[in-house]
Amino acid sequence: MGDVPATNDLEQMLREVGLRVTRPRVAVLGAVHTLPHADTDSILGAVRAELPEVSHQAVYDSLHTLTAKGLVRRIQPSGSVSRYESRVGDNHHHAVCRSCGVIVDVDCAHGAAPCLTASDDHGFVIDEAEVIYWGLCPDCSTASS
Amino acid sequence: MGDVPATNDLEQMLREVGLRVTRPRVAVLGAVHTLPHADTDSILGAVRAELPEVSHQAVYDSLHTLTAKGLVRRIQPSGSVSRYESRVGDNHHHAVCRSCGVIVDVDCAHGAAPCLTASDDHGFVIDEAEVIYWGLCPDCSTASS
DNA sequence: CCATATTCTTGACTTGTTCAAGAAAAAGGG
DNA sequence: CCCTTTTTCTTGAACAAGTCAAGAATATGG
Numbered sequence: 205m206g207d208v209p210a211t212n213d214l215e216q217m218l219r220e221v222g223l224r225v226t227r228p229r230v231a232v233l234g235a236v237h238t239l240p241h242a243d244t245d246s247i248l249g250a251v252r253a254e255l256p257e258v259s260h261q262a263v264y265d266s267l268h269t270l271t272a273k274g275l276v277r278r279i280q281p282s283g284s285v286s287r288y289e290s291r292v293g294d295n296h297h298h299a300v301c302r303s304c305g306v307i308v309d310v311d312c313a314h315g316a317a318p319c320l321t322a323s324d325d326h327g328f329v330i331d332e333a334e335v336i337y338w339g340l341c342p343d344c345s346t347a348s349s
Numbered sequence: 350m351g352d353v354p355a356t357n358d359l360e361q362m363l364r365e366v367g368l369r370v371t372r373p374r375v376a377v378l379g380a381v382h383t384l385p386h387a388d389t390d391s392i393l394g395a396v397r398a399e400l401p402e403v404s405h406q407a408v409y410d411s412l413h414t415l416t417a418k419g420l421v422r423r424i425q426p427s428g429s430v431s432r433y434e435s436r437v438g439d440n441h442h443h444a445v446c447r448s449c450g451v452i453v454d455v456d457c458a459h460g461a462a463p464c465l466t467a468s469d470d471h472g473f474v475i476d477e478a479e480v481i482y483w484g485l486c487p488d489c490s491t492a493s494s
Numbered sequence: 495c496c497a498t499a500t501t502c503t504t505g506a507c508t509t510g511t512t513c514a515a516g517a518a519a520a521a522g523g524g
Numbered sequence: 525c526c527c528t529t530t531t532t533c534t535t536g537a538a539c540a541a542g543t544c545a546a547g548a549a550t551a552t553g554g
Contacts, residue, residue, distance in 0.1 A: 224500065224551055244541080259503050264542070266501095280427040285541065299473045308471045326453045328444045330484035339475035369520055369531065389510075404534050409511070411532095430510065 208237045221273040228258050232266040236276045237290045241298075241307040244286055279307070281336055297335040303344035310337060353382045366418040373403050377411040381421045382435045386443075386452040389431055424452070426481055442480040448489035455482060 209217070214233045215225045223229065228251065235242070235250035242250070248263045267288060270276045276288045281300045287307065297310045312335075339345075354362070359378045360370045368374065373396065380395035381387070387395070393408045412433055415421045421433045426445045432452065442455045457480075484490075 226501065226551070228502075257503090261504080261543090262502050269501095278427065282423065282425040286427075299471060299475065301473070308473070310471070325482070325484075326444060326455070327487035327490075328446070328453070328482065328484045329490045330444065330482045332483040334481045334483060336479045336481075337470070337473065337475045338477040338479060339470075339473045342472035345472075345474045371520070371532065373533075402534090406512090406535080407533050414532095 208234065217275055221275060223269060223273060227255055228262040229266045229270070231255055231258070232263055233270060233275060233290075236267075236270070236288045240289050240291070240309075241279070241287050243284075244288075247288065281307070297337065299337040299339065299341075301341035301344055302338055303340055303347075306341050308341075310335075353379065362420055366420060368414060368418060372400055373407040374411045374415070376400050376403070377408055378415060378420060378435075381412075381415070381433045385434050385436070385454075386424070386432050388429075389433075392433065426452070442482065444482040444484065444486075446486035446489055447483055448485055448492075451486050453486075455480075 211230060211234070214230050214237075217233065218225050218229055231251040231254050232247060234254075235247045239246055239250060244260075244263065244267065247267070248258075248260055251258050251263055267276065267278070267286075271278050271288070274292055276290055277292045278286055278288055279298060280286050281298070284300075284305060289309075291309065295312050297312060299308050299310050300306075356375060356379070359375050359382075362378065363370050363374055376396040376399050377392060379399075380392045384391055384395060389405075389408065389412065392412070393403075393405055396403050396408055412421065412423070412431075416423050416433070419437055421435055422437045423431055423433055424443060425431050426443070429445075429450060434454075436454065440457050442457060444453050444455050445451070
């Protein structure tokens with residue numbers, strides 16, 4: 205875990221979900237693996253390091269497509285722009301720093317898929333419980349004391 | 350609970366947190382009480398029903414000030430614009446419909462302030478755990494079946 | 495290698511929100 | 525009750541993220 209997949213693996217991932225393999229998509233998927241929790245702009249920058257000519261639209265399209273196919277996950281805490289991560293399907297959550305906005309992964313406190321039970325679901329068919337822990341990251345909490 | 354406070358009560362709330370009492374602020378605070386989970390535009394509309402001349406900027410300013418003083422809470426699920434609610438300080442969560450975007454309140458499943466424990470906080474000083482239940486509301490789940 | 499469907503480029507546009515300057519209004523002291 | 529000071533509101537422009545649309549380019553299956 206934590207390793208960034210090789211290009212071949214990235215192409216494989218795309219094929220497995222039935223997507224055409226294009227240079228922009230491979231680069232975007234790679235960037236999301238390399239830069240967890242990056243915003244669209246950072247991803248665009250990383251992709252252009254490799255493919256200087258890609259349009260921002262291609263990156264937006266790729267991110268949407270990859271999100272729809274479940275290869276990446278979009279996260280968007282209040283007040284933040286969209287960010288993406290490659291860790292999918294393992295029910296983890298996030299801690300967000302109120303001061304600098306940094307995001308870290310937090311494994312779910314209670315095991316497998318625990319938080320999926322609301323006390324009263326009002327008739328909703330719930331498929332996911334998202335938990336965001338708000339606070340100050342180590343750097344900001346020492347800096348502000 | 351659930352009653353919309355009278356104008357006098359609203360003014361009182363403003364004074365208690367040290368804010369000047371102005372017509373726009375009273376109207377905004379009232380609108381947030383009347384329309385829970387409303388977006389800025391709906392609030393603007395509700396305020397203008399009463400004060401046709403208010404600027405949208407006054408509404409934005411009021412909402413920010415009220416939020417800063419803790420009289421209202423801002424919520425902003427992924428893909429949604431800012432919404433506001435008047436129910437504050439009681440650790441409740443939200444269920445959001447993926448289809449129509451409607452938001453309902455959900456009381457915390459485990460009691461008082463339970464979700465505030467991450468399995469590993471990475472050194473964060475956490476002050477709030479926000480839970481969003483994603484799914485389909487009763488209307489949308491029957492419509493799409 | 496070709497045909498077809500998909501994807502990418504280009505560039506304009508929308509929407510929600512913020513910024514800034516001056517006018518208006520609230521609150522406290524005389 | 526009026527005046528002064530500070531805060532808030534109005535007006536209007538600006539901004540950023542993301543979306544839309546038309547045509548050019550490219551991937552894939554045959």
